[in-house]
Amino acid sequence: MMNGKQYIDSLKARKPRVYYLGERLRDPYSHPAIIPHMRTAAVTYDLAMEDRHAEIMTATSHLTGEKVSRFTHLFWSVDDLIKKIEMLRLIGRETGTCFQRCVGLDGINAIWSVTYEIDRAKGTEYHAKFRKYLERLQKEDLMSAGAMTDVKGDRSLPPWQQPDPDMYVRIVERRPDGIVIRGAKTHITGAVNSHEILVMPTLGLPPEGADYAVVCAVPIDAPGLTLVFGRQTNDERKEEEGMFDCGTSFGVVGGESTLLFEDVFVPSERVFMAGEGEFAGSLVDRFSSWHRANYGGCKAGNADILLGATALLTEIHGTIKNSIVKDKLTEIVHLVETIYASAVGSSALGTKLPAGNWMVDPLLANTVKQNVTRFLYQVGRLAHDLGGGILSTLPSDADFRNGEIGGLLTKYFAGKEGFPTEEKRKLCRYIENMTSVATLVEALHGAGSPQAQRIVMLRQANLPEKTRMAKKVIGIGKE
Numbered sequence: 090m091m092n093g094k095q096y097i098d099s100l101k102a103r104k105p106r107v108y109y110l111g112e113r114l115r116d117p118y119s120h121p122a123i124i125p126h127m128r129t130a131a132v133t134y135d136l137a138m139e140d141r142h143a144e145i146m147t148a149t150s151h152l153t154g155e156k157v158s159r160f161t162h163l164f165w166s167v168d169d170l171i172k173k174i175e176m177l178r179l180i181g182r183e184t185g186t187c188f189q190r191c192v193g194l195d196g197i198n199a200i201w202s203v204t205y206e207i208d209r210a211k212g213t214e215y216h217a218k219f220r221k222y223l224e225r226l227q228k229e230d231l232m233s234a235g236a237m238t239d240v241k242g243d244r245s246l247p248p249w250q251q252p253d254p255d256m257y258v259r260i261v262e263r264r265p266d267g268i269v270i271r272g273a274k275t276h277i278t279g280a281v282n283s284h285e286i287l288v289m290p291t292l293g294l295p296p297e298g299a300d301y302a303v304v305c306a307v308p309i310d311a312p313g314l315t316l317v318f319g320r321q322t323n324d325e326r327k328e329e330e331g332m333f334d335c336g337t338s339f340g341v342v343g344g345e346s347t348l349l350f351e352d353v354f355v356p357s358e359r360v361f362m363a364g365e366g367e368f369a370g371s372l373v374d375r376f377s378s379w380h381r382a383n384y385g386g387c388k389a390g391n392a393d394i395l396l397g398a399t400a401l402l403t404e405i406h407g408t409i410k411n412s413i414v415k416d417k418l419t420e421i422v423h424l425v426e427t428i429y430a431s432a433v434g435s436s437a438l439g440t441k442l443p444a445g446n447w448m449v450d451p452l453l454a455n456t457v458k459q460n461v462t463r464f465l466y467q468v469g470r471l472a473h474d475l476g477g478g479i480l481s482t483l484p485s486d487a488d489f490r491n492g493e494i495g496g497l498l499t500k501y502f503a504g505k506e507g508f509p510t511e512e513k514r515k516l517c518r519y520i521e522n523m524t525s526v527a528t529l530v531e532a533l534h535g536a537g538s539p540q541a542q543r544i545v546m547l548r549q550a551n552l553p554e555k556t557r558m559a560k561k562v563i564g565i566g567k568e
């Protein structure tokens with residue numbers, strides 16, 4: 090296992106092709122836009138080194154019997170599923186933002202389960218290859234990004250009917266020693282600072298879409314792969330001295346990128362699905378449910394920090410004893426604990442898959458994420474309400490540091506005695522950044538848009554069975 094510094098050093102040994110703001114980054118891991126996200130991911134490595142967190146952050150590999158990071162470990166029980174949620178809340182509390190590494194964790198679990206089923210049905214050898222790949226991931230403690238979302242072009246058309254066939258990542262050539270893939274994946278969390286990219290399809294596929302049914306692992310610096318790092322709200326603040334106006338030295342959301350695959354060759358040993366579209370739907374459903382449950386862990390942890398920051402700000406404002414303020418803080422507690430409870434619940438009701446790893450309850454997992462799409466906005470609204478207009482009008486740190494006006498600003502923005510103005514400003518900046526556009530849109534669309542959850546929820550709710558139960562209780566119709 091690596092610590093945070095070793096993780097960062099291991100990235101520096103790689104040479105990915107990364108673009109940001111119209112320029113190629115020759116040294117992406119030293120760039121102010123990337124560093125905060127890399128620093129956040131490094132926390133997942135550092136916490137795993139601490140004895141007091143060992144039970145949550147590490148596990149025993151079922152492949153080697155060695156101690157591994159929980160981020161490379163499969164879910165072998167309900168206990169593993171619950172520990173994952175606890176781990177995400179813990180790291181969410183340590184970083185106050187997205188730490189990115191969970192997408193790869195859910196990806197390896199999805200690929201493990203589906204390759205097993207493909208091999209059983211078709212006599213292929215994907216599972217054994219993936220087993221070997223996973224062993225390496227665990228041994229070297231690599232961070233993998235999950236690349237699922239395609240750019241999708243005209244969404245009224247399936248992948249194979251798009252005017253441009255590259256709107257979904259596809260196999261353009263099959264060679265005796267591997268495949269060549271082309272297309273683009275977007276919104277890929279933590280991609281630039283990952284070692285590996287796990288490419289997965291974004292939807293179930295019938296036989297006509299076989300070329301789009303591709304699962305494979307691509308190294309971050311594979312020839313033909315380009316990463317375009319996305320813009321975020323307030324991203325220019327990362328380049329300012331001390332990053333004060335960012336509110337924290339960690340990134341806002343997960344440092345998402347668009348990945349361009351320009352005829353990338355993937356050797357056979359890294360290919361885990363190549364045409365078996367009938368299994369793509371299961372892979373997407375499982376991955377999505379695991380990842381949607383996660384939001385009740387990481388976002389609860391992030392919201393804990395938001396709650397703490399908001400409470401402290403009301404103390405500095407001198408309003409914390411007001412019963413209305415207390416009630417609004419209580420409302421944040423209620424929203425946060427509701428998402429956490431359903432994430433733990435979806436894990437507690439997990440079931441074993443044929444490959445041996447465990448699946449969360451999909452109805453509860455999708456309910457978690459559906460609630461997050463609303464509750465995080467409500468938490469943000471309450472924080473804005475309690476924090477006040479200062480959250481959006483506070484002068485810059487540069488003004489506070491200015492020799493002519495800084496002293497006056499410090500005097501007039503002071504709050505309750507005993508609390509330095511600088512601390513008040515820092516709290517305001519954290520709340521501002523963590524309740525702004527990028528964060529809220531990420532809460533809404535990350536792990537799938539709200540409607541994607543509602544489709545699964547209605548399917549899982551089993552309306553015919555509920556109608557039957559209602560008829561029985563009310564005493565109408567035939568059973």
Ligand code: SF4
Pocket residue numbers: 186187188189190191192278343380383384387388535
């Ligand atoms: Fe992990 Fe949460 Fe970020 Fe998803 S949004 S990658 S679950 S921290």
